[in-house]
Amino acid sequence: MNDPPPKLNPDTGLLCLSDAAFGVFEQLAKRGGDLVDAPGLRGQMARLRAVSVLDSEDQIHPSLTSTLAAIRHAETELVLTGTERLARIWVAAPRAALLLPIDDSNLRRLTHLPLWMLPETISRIVGLGPRPRPAGPAVPLSTRGAGDTRSHWTLARIATRPGERDRDASLEIVDTAAGLWVVKPGDDGPMASPSDPTAVWRAIIRLVRPSDTAGQTSQVT
Amino acid sequence: MTSGSDEPWATYRHDDAGFAVSLPTGWPVDGEVDGCALVCVEPPSGTPPAYLPPSIVVTVDELPDDEPFDRWLSRFRVSLAEIYNEVRLVDLEDTLLGDVPAYRTLSHYLHAVVGGVCADQWCIPALGRVYVVTCSSGALEYDDFADTFQDVAAGFRLTTP
Numbered sequence: 001m002n003d004p005p006p007k008l009n010p011d012t013g014l015l016c017l018s019d020a021a022f023g024v025f026e027q028l029a030k031r032g033g034d035l036v037d038a039p040g041l042r043g044q045m046a047r048l049r050a051v052s053v054l055d056s057e058d059q060i061h062p063s064l065t066s067t068l069a070a071i072r073h074a075e076t077e078l079v080l081t082g083t084e085r086l087a088r089i090w091v092a093a094p095r096a097a098l099l100l101p102i103d104d105s106n107l108r109r110l111t112h113l114p115l116w117m118l119p120e121t122i123s124r125i126v127g128l129g130p131r132p133r134p135a136g137p138a139v140p141l142s143t144r145g146a147g148d149t150r151s152h153w154t155l156a157r158i159a160t161r162p163g164e165r166d167r168d169a170s171l172e173i174v175d176t177a178a179g180l181w182v183v184k185p186g187d188d189g190p191m192a193s194p195s196d197p198t199a200v201w202r203a204i205i206r207l208v209r210p211s212d213t214a215g216q217t218s219q220v221t
Numbered sequence: 222m223t224s225g226s227d228e229p230w231a232t233y234r235h236d237d238a239g240f241a242v243s244l245p246t247g248w249p250v251d252g253e254v255d256g257c258a259l260v261c262v263e264p265p266s267g268t269p270p271a272y273l274p275p276s277i278v279v280t281v282d283e284l285p286d287d288e289p290f291d292r293w294l295s296r297f298r299v300s301l302a303e304i305y306n307e308v309r310l311v312d313l314e315d316t317l318l319g320d321v322p323a324y325r326t327l328s329h330y331l332h333a334v335v336g337g338v339c340a341d342q343w344c345i346p347a348l349g350r351v352y353v354v355t356c357s358s359g360a361l362e363y364d365d366f367a368d369t370f371q372d373v374a375a376g377f378r379l380t381t382p
Contacts, residue, residue, distance in 0.1 A: 201363075
């Protein structure tokens, strides 16, 4: 399998790397030097050293300090998925880290950003913007049809620490030419309810905010 | 102009501009800001806030005789990109405030000092004018204040000069 070498922009801290190299980086972030040996680990470490992500003592490059801290101290971790994984997100206020795919490449882009930029960044990724406002009752998702669907995406908050399972929450949206629909579980399968960009924007904010202020569930109508 | 009461909402009347609006009690009102009919900002809570205090601003634009409101609205929406830095349009909505048509815009922009800001705006054409109610908060706090902003807009009404 093609595993291109990582690339680091030392001025911005933007790191482009493969899934395998990110796996090592994530271990470094979460476990410090206590790495779990795995096939390819030493090779990936060597590649990270070769582009100065790690120095000779395996200390992380200063431009990656914020990214590392967001992953290491994440209060909230989110996954944004569409037809494929769109992003992984770690929130450790006042910062966040973001891992995004790069089109036509086996590399992913890892960067950090201020937390206040995260709702807008997620909205940009999913193309949230003005839409018609559908009306009517919730309908089974299976009967909505897919003909006018522009995208179908889910932003899911996953537990970052033991005992936090109750904080799991997610936002599933079907974006159509007729407007936005929020998908929730129903007795007989997933149900799609009419929604609007403001409600979805607010739900994104609730999902990304730190635990001291975030709601327990993402309610969107 | 009057404002302030012990009720959860205080009515502010601007007789010269011909409107009244309900505001959260305890949010000081400044009616003397250049270019604005009203500026109302949530007061500090004792410690320096870690976010942009939410604010409510009403401006009144005279609608030129030869300019249909639709054209004014298009111009207004284009101007958002000039007024705000890195603006992103989140929502547009034709709505009613009572029985008065209003045109709502929700946008996000980048403030040089505080970062992301959400601006919820209602444009209300009436009496040869366009009243613009702008409610702003830090991006991450918008969900806390969105219902209040909606209530402020819903409480807007025209008064007899």
